[in-house]
Amino acid sequence: MPTHRPDDSRASFAGAADAAAQRQRQIQQESDRREARPSGAQPEDEGQAQAAPGPGRGEPQPPLPQQHLQKPGLQQDMELQPRSDAPHYESSRKLQGKVALITGGDSGIGRAVAVLFAREGADVAIVYLNEEEDARETCRLIEAEGARSLAIAGDVKDFGFCKQAVEATVRAFGKLNVLVNNAAFQQHAKDLDALSEQHFDETFRTNVYGYFHMAKAALEHLGRGDAIINTGSVTGLRGSKELLDYSATKGAIHAFTKALAHNLVDKGIRVNAVAPGPVWTPLNPADKPADDIKDFGASTDLGRPAQPEEIAPAYVFLAAPSCSSYITGIVLPITGNAGDGA
Numbered sequence: 001m002p003t004h005r006p007d008d009s010r011a012s013f014a015g016a017a018d019a020a021a022q023r024q025r026q027i028q029q030e031s032d033r034r035e036a037r038p039s040g041a042q043p044e045d046e047g048q049a050q051a052a053p054g055p056g057r058g059e060p061q062p063p064l065p066q067q068h069l070q071k072p073g074l075q076q077d078m079e080l081q082p083r084s085d086a087p088h089y090e091s092s093r094k095l096q097g098k099v100a101l102i103t104g105g106d107s108g109i110g111r112a113v114a115v116l117f118a119r120e121g122a123d124v125a126i127v128y129l130n131e132e133e134d135a136r137e138t139c140r141l142i143e144a145e146g147a148r149s150l151a152i153a154g155d156v157k158d159f160g161f162c163k164q165a166v167e168a169t170v171r172a173f174g175k176l177n178v179l180v181n182n183a184a185f186q187q188h189a190k191d192l193d194a195l196s197e198q199h200f201d202e203t204f205r206t207n208v209y210g211y212f213h214m215a216k217a218a219l220e221h222l223g224r225g226d227a228i229i230n231t232g233s234v235t236g237l238r239g240s241k242e243l244l245d246y247s248a249t250k251g252a253i254h255a256f257t258k259a260l261a262h263n264l265v266d267k268g269i270r271v272n273a274v275a276p277g278p279v280w281t282p283l284n285p286a287d288k289p290a291d292d293i294k295d296f297g298a299s300t301d302l303g304r305p306a307q308p309e310e311i312a313p314a315y316v317f318l319a320a321p322s323c324s325s326y327i328t329g330i331v332l333p334i335t336g337n338a339g340d341g342a
Helices: 008-035 108-119 132-144 159-173 197-221 234-238 244-267 308-319
Strands: 050-052 059-061 099-103 123-128 149-153 178-181 227-231 270-276 331-334
Touching: 008 159, 008 197, 099 108, 099 159, 099 197, 108 123, 108 132, 108 178, 108 308, 123 132, 123 159, 132 149, 149 159, 159 197, 178 197, 178 308, 197 227, 197 244, 227 244, 227 308, 234 244, 234 270, 234 331, 244 270, 244 331, 270 308, 308 331
Parallel strands: 099 123, 099 178, 123 149, 178 227, 227 270, 270 331
Antiparallel strands: 050 059
16 A cells, blocks of 8 residues: 655654754753753663563563653653554454544554554554654554555644644545544653743643644544544543643643533534553653653552553544444543542
């Protein structure tokens, strides 16, 4: 099947995407300086991730590799690669003939969702910032499932780019049926005084405005039976003391999901969200210092972070009319804890 690669869309929005990545690195570097921890430090007690029970194979559990990535964070640079291939997941062609657009689709949860959507029969476009190698690998994985891919680079804070990304998807594949809003910016701050206005603005404009822009751009192409799926977070359900801004955006996304579901119900467009707990993706090693990553996810009831392939089937469920035609306005928590709810 034909392969679609970044072309004029990359050229048109490359400057804005690179500027956004540089701005995020500056926020990260300021956070690193405040905490006076050397980037990439490797403490003496660094351990190897052990296997924990999972879906058909041992899933890595703490201690995890202690690594600090430069933002926006490249999956290809991670010492322990997140699992996106879901070999235990068998297709029943639930998305046959559908077209999906996934923001933040180059790595982590976005990549895993892209793989399963393709396995279920959908052609998949991904939006990414400037992580070229990760985007190429995701396209390779989509095509390995027998689907067509399209990779579009740019910054979701820009409505003009979001509109262009939707139009490029429709030009390439003829339609759009599923929008997955997944792109996110996350950088911890120890306390409120350490949270600058620039940092706060970057988080809100990426995580909330980006979802708003993409939904607005996609709406004219979506019809009855189609779906919008937003990525929320356990932090939007319970809060996180060092992620004040990120938690606030995820809470806003949950409310936006429920309100938009009411708004679009007469059009037959379903709107839902998935609220993951800790997931092993580039987002977290590109946030926390290396010595804080060792125990990532250890405080969950399951004692480990999820792998992206464990979260992705929820997106298939919410995208496929055969599974969720009577479901709209929900926030589905997948947190590794008993009792977390929306």
